[in-house]
Amino acid sequence: MSLGQQLAPHLPFLRRYGRALTGSQTEGDRYVRATLEAIVAAPEEFPRDVDPRLGLYRTFQVIWSSTHVDDGDVDTGEDDDNEAIARARLARIAPISRQALLLTAMEGFTTEDTAYLIGASTGEVDELVSDALSEIDRQTRARVLIIEDEPIIAMDIEQIVRDLGHDVTGVAVTRDEAVALAMEDRPGLVLADIQLADDSSGIDAVKDILAEFNVPVIFITAFPERLLTGERPEPTFLITKPFQRSTVKAAISQALFFDQATVPVN
Numbered sequence: 001m002s003l004g005q006q007l008a009p010h011l012p013f014l015r016r017y018g019r020a021l022t023g024s025q026t027e028g029d030r031y032v033r034a035t036l037e038a039i040v041a042a043p044e045e046f047p048r049d050v051d052p053r054l055g056l057y058r059t060f061q062v063i064w065s066s067t068h069v070d071d072g073d074v075d076t077g078e079d080d081d082n083e084a085i086a087r088a089r090l091a092r093i094a095p096i097s098r099q100a101l102l103l104t105a106m107e108g109f110t111t112e113d114t115a116y117l118i119g120a121s122t123g124e125v126d127e128l129v130s131d132a133l134s135e136i137d138r139q140t141r142a143r144v145l146i147i148e149d150e151p152i153i154a155m156d157i158e159q160i161v162r163d164l165g166h167d168v169t170g171v172a173v174t175r176d177e178a179v180a181l182a183m184e185d186r187p188g189l190v191l192a193d194i195q196l197a198d199d200s201s202g203i204d205a206v207k208d209i210l211a212e213f214n215v216p217v218i219f220i221t222a223f224p225e226r227l228l229t230g231e232r233p234e235p236t237f238l239i240t241k242p243f244q245r246s247t248v249k250a251a252i253s254q255a256l257f258f259d260q261a262t263v264p265v266n
Contacts, residue, residue: 003043006052011036012228014060017107019236020251021064021099023258029230035060054113061099061117096120097135098254100128105250136253142166144252145187147205148220149173149197153241157191157220160248175200175208182209189255191239194221203235216255 011032018028038059039046047055096118103114104125115122144161146168148154154171161168169185172178174196182190190209192202206217221227222241227234237255239247 003039003046003052007039007056010053010056011230012225013107014056015228015230016224016238017057017102018060019238020102020106020254023236023254025234025236028236031060031064032230034063038063050116054109054116057103057107057109057117061119064099097128097132098257100125101132101250102254104129105244105246132253133249136249137165139253139256142188142252142256142259143169143185144189144191145169145178145182145185146171147173147178147190147192147196147202149193149195153193153220157248160245161191161252164249164252166252172205173197175202175205178202178205179208182215183212186213187215188259189252190215190217191252192217192219194219194223194227216259218251218255 014035015029015032018031019025020028022028022031035056039056047058050058099118100114100120103109103117104111109117111122111125114120115125118125118128120128144166146154146157146161148157148171154173158168158171166189169187170181172181175198178192178196190206192206194202196202196205202219206219209215210217216237217235218237218239219227219235220239220241220243224238224240227238237251239251
């Protein structure tokens with residue numbers, strides 16, 4: 001099997017990581033393209049002594065660490081407000097702590113693998129994740145709209161959201177209900193399933209909501225690879241079903257990380 005064939009199944013999830021890390025589909029996917037270009041340009045430098053997925057993420061990490069926004073060297077392609085938001089957040093939580101949290105909680109890497117990816121010891125990874133979680137606990141609270149048609153899953157998400165200190169404005173099971181709830185009580189964050197009770201789409205519901213006002217959105221799906229192709233406008237933040245509490249916590253923190261309404265004053 002060629003290297004390209006080995007890496008292909010992991011690309012959607014690298015896009016998920018890149019988008020969560022940058023807060024942008026465009027910027028996250030740009031880093032993924034840069035990673036692939038680096039591998040094609042110098043295949044002999046690709047790590048061969050580890051699993052292909054580890055080698056792929058390691059290559060991404062090397063590119064990210066040398067060019068990310070905290071260094072002020074990257075033109076994000078976003079507006080000045082979004083860049084200011086990112087800088088305000090990055091000033092409060094070290095980028096490497098965010099990487100450690102996302103790699104473990106969202107991407108499912110072990111502490112040992114994460115240590116390899118970011119060039120740290122396992123003890124340092126534990127400390128970095130702890131630092132990131134402590135910062136999340138101090139993050140401004142949000143009012144959350146949940147769009148989910150499975151009652152048990154909706155209850156689980158609502159409990160996680162409330163346990164994190166956020167308020168829930170409502171739980172919608174259809175597109176029309178979601179839009180109505182959003183218009184009635186404007187949320188600061190939306191958690192949306194893809195397929196809803198009446199065969200309507202959570203994506204369409206979110207489009208309707210975003211047509212009225214801007215709000216960060218996290219999509220929840222059992223098939224994330226379908227929304228991580230990099231071939232069209234796609235979600236920036238994705239949670240994969242079945243999900244862990246830590247994954248939801250990390251996704252919410254990242255979605256709010258780049259949202260102007262939740263930038264801490266101090």
